[in-house]
Amino acid sequence: MPVPVIKTIKPETMNPNLSPKKIVRKVSCYIFFLLIAGSTVAIAQAVGREDPFLWLEAVEGEKALQWVKEQNEITLNYLTNKEGYQEKYDFRYKTLISEDNLMIPQIRDDYVYNFWQDDKYPRGVWRRKSFKDYLEEKGNWDLLLDIGKLSEKEGTNWVLNDVVFAAPGEKRCILYLSDGGSDAVYIREFDIEEKRFIEQGYTTGEAKSSLEWIDIDNVYIATDFGEGSLTTSGYPRIVKRWERGTPIEDAEVVFEASENDMGAYPLVWHFKHKRYEFIYHAIDFYHFKLYLVNDSGLFPISLPDDFRFEVYGDQLIVQPMTEWEYGKHVIKTNQLVCLDFKDILDKNFRYSLIFEAPERGSIEEFFATESHLVVNTLNNISSELLKFTYQDQLWKREVVDMPGKGSISIVSTSETRPYYFYTYESFIQPTTLYCDLNNNLPPFKVDSYPAYFDSSDLVVDQFEAASKDGTKIPYFIVHKKDLILDGSNATILYGYGGFQVSEKPYYSPALGKFWLEEGGVYVMANIRGGGEFGPAWHADAILENKQRSFDDFIAIAEDLISRKITSEKKIGIVGGSNGGLLVGAVMVQRPELFRAVVSLVPLLDMKRYSKLLAGHSWIPEYGDPDDPEQWEYIRKYSPYQNVKEGVRYPATLFLTSTRDDRVHPGHARKMTALLESLGNEVYLFENTEGGHNTIATPEQQARLTALYYTFFTVQLMNN
Numbered sequence: 001m002p003v004p005v006i007k008t009i010k011p012e013t014m015n016p017n018l019s020p021k022k023i024v025r026k027v028s029c030y031i032f033f034l035l036i037a038g039s040t041v042a043i044a045q046a047v048g049r050e051d052p053f054l055w056l057e058a059v060e061g062e063k064a065l066q067w068v069k070e071q072n073e074i075t076l077n078y079l080t081n082k083e084g085y086q087e088k089y090d091f092r093y094k095t096l097i098s099e100d101n102l103m104i105p106q107i108r109d110d111y112v113y114n115f116w117q118d119d120k121y122p123r124g125v126w127r128r129k130s131f132k133d134y135l136e137e138k139g140n141w142d143l144l145l146d147i148g149k150l151s152e153k154e155g156t157n158w159v160l161n162d163v164v165f166a167a168p169g170e171k172r173c174i175l176y177l178s179d180g181g182s183d184a185v186y187i188r189e190f191d192i193e194e195k196r197f198i199e200q201g202y203t204t205g206e207a208k209s210s211l212e213w214i215d216i217d218n219v220y221i222a223t224d225f226g227e228g229s230l231t232t233s234g235y236p237r238i239v240k241r242w243e244r245g246t247p248i249e250d251a252e253v254v255f256e257a258s259e260n261d262m263g264a265y266p267l268v269w270h271f272k273h274k275r276y277e278f279i280y281h282a283i284d285f286y287h288f289k290l291y292l293v294n295d296s297g298l299f300p301i302s303l304p305d306d307f308r309f310e311v312y313g314d315q316l317i318v319q320p321m322t323e324w325e326y327g328k329h330v331i332k333t334n335q336l337v338c339l340d341f342k343d344i345l346d347k348n349f350r351y352s353l354i355f356e357a358p359e360r361g362s363i364e365e366f367f368a369t370e371s372h373l374v375v376n377t378l379n380n381i382s383s384e385l386l387k388f389t390y391q392d393q394l395w396k397r398e399v400v401d402m403p404g405k406g407s408i409s410i411v412s413t414s415e416t417r418p419y420y421f422y423t424y425e426s427f428i429q430p431t432t433l434y435c436d437l438n439n440n441l442p443p444f445k446v447d448s449y450p451a452y453f454d455s456s457d458l459v460v461d462q463f464e465a466a467s468k469d470g471t472k473i474p475y476f477i478v479h480k481k482d483l484i485l486d487g488s489n490a491t492i493l494y495g496y497g498g499f500q501v502s503e504k505p506y507y508s509p510a511l512g513k514f515w516l517e518e519g520g521v522y523v524m525a526n527i528r529g530g531g532e533f534g535p536a537w538h539a540d541a542i543l544e545n546k547q548r549s550f551d552d553f554i555a556i557a558e559d560l561i562s563r564k565i566t567s568e569k570k571i572g573i574v575g576g577s578n579g580g581l582l583v584g585a586v587m588v589q590r591p592e593l594f595r596a597v598v599s600l601v602p603l604l605d606m607k608r609y610s611k612l613l614a615g616h617s618w619i620p621e622y623g624d625p626d627d628p629e630q631w632e633y634i635r636k637y638s639p640y641q642n643v644k645e646g647v648r649y650p651a652t653l654f655l656t657s658t659r660d661d662r663v664h665p666g667h668a669r670k671m672t673a674l675l676e677s678l679g680n681e682v683y684l685f686e687n688t689e690g691g692h693n694t695i696a697t698p699e700q701q702a703r704l705t706a707l708y709y710t711f712f713t714v715q716l717m718n719n
Helices: 020-025 040-047 062-079 085-096 131-136 147-154 341-346 509-516 535-539 547-562 578-589 613-622 628-634 666-677 698-717
Strands: 106-108 111-116 125-130 142-146 158-165 172-179 186-191 210-215 218-222 238-243 252-256 263-270 275-284 287-294 297-300 307-312 315-320 324-326 329-331 335-340 352-356 361-368 373-379 383-391 394-400 407-412 420-425 432-436 444-448 458-466 472-480 491-494 521-525 571-576 596-600 651-657 682-687
Touching (some): 085 509, 111 131, 307 361, 335 341, 352 373, 352 394, 472 509, 472 547, 547 578, 578 666, 651 698, 666 682
Parallel strands (some): 491 521
Antiparallel strands (some): 106 111, 158 172, 210 218, 287 297, 307 315, 361 373, 458 472, 472 521
């Protein structure tokens, strides 16, 4: 489930739980103590009686953890002893710790920073070298912090979630450290030059905090200030201005959101000679307000209630997510516009159009460098990178050349430097890192993954399936050139379909080696609820229309079968988080259509999701189960409430994490218990750390990957 605020960094860099500023800027996202309930379980669920597996929601409960331990043992005994498991584990582990992996950069001043994990540093090290040395592959990295040594010293399984640097030129930063990979972090100030924590510096306890630097002696902080300071979603609702050396309790309150809002966050943009400070008020997951902090206090900026934005010089760059009436103008959801801050303060309703996405396209993300605005777009789910320069009140557009049809991600920019880094990849082309120096020369290749599998005999096709309401739903399919259309091909169908997250082609060593090389077929569904074709594609499958996501996914499965690419006995489905809900819903609705299911960190009990962890914040996506009218449509697809006695469901593997404080592990636990009680083949593996990402070390990721592919191999290739 996406965090409420937006930048997607590749797994090689850092944990995807990022600081709110980085997430907001994205424009674009893993037997047992069984109660003897028998045949009464499904009936009890259907009529709304007491949940017999409610006790499994006790995340750290002794009885629940004993149940998890025994479940894990059964799953590991079943899968780790299968032929090929160890080879899969060894290969994935080797690729994860390889020196050939991309060293994804983070630009700061004249340095490049990097988070790195390998066999010597399984928990990772944070390091840096000069920008020049990084490009020329000269000199050794300067190791700033060894997370493993810190964990051993302090007796905590630390995961480095993010870094928030002080103003340009300053040598301080804030480290977001989480215990086991959870979204909740400990904020600790760090001196980069001296490579040490500041004992009396800016520090907070565990919370879903956000800190932004004003200057070296003042910050904005949103955190858990004590009773009443969090929203019902568990996020901070109070933003304070905190001066160095003063108690945080005495810090000036700058903004307070309502307890029923989603949260409030500070955002600060630092340029060489200026600074812009904001308060970002998240009313709910899709509705926001933005305030500019100036000498007069908080100035509300006239924006739609659903938007994405960036700061570029003296301009605010905005993409509305709903049609926006700005003065006498109407700005569409597929348009990117700029507003001058002087005009904003003078309430002069003028804007300039920067870019308009085509009908079958979308604006994925946009970031400012010192000299350009870089915009990553999709056109029929193929990335196009655009670069804009503002001169004489006009926007000059330049298309950045790409090696082919694939996916782009902007991985690092800086408001005080002209250059930026991005990656390009496809299903069969290794992820490659490029740098654009903005010096009137083309971008150049910096580094690339090795070719971890043989793609010479693989092809990528793009088809469409007609959904239940007639809408054409695109999907990608990767397979060997000599594929025989007789329905016998083992096929994995993947989907997400929520929160306006676009699913794009990506390079996966494990997918290629364990599945495609073995003759398996891989399919990526671009169903409604995602963002592949802009905000409307997402809005078409939320709330009372959420079933459309499931209909789209089912339609693709049926299309694959009708084309004789695969059959009901040879198709497996996989999804994580909201995608875990997706595969849970369709397996319950159409159990005869699939042979196997893998559901990672899923939502499954939609009656209780809004009461568990961050679930309340997702009501704008799914609806409120406590509202009888909304529960009426939610209950029709909620997987946990629709399991029926006497129905044989596909073999299922649930993968979750005890430390996931975003999507509650109780969803996977309870669904496992319910399916097992009715005699179905079901397995659960719950990692004890890793958070919503389910992994904290290369060893854990290798094990999870090997379990996943071994399960599909056994169920689809060996049956």
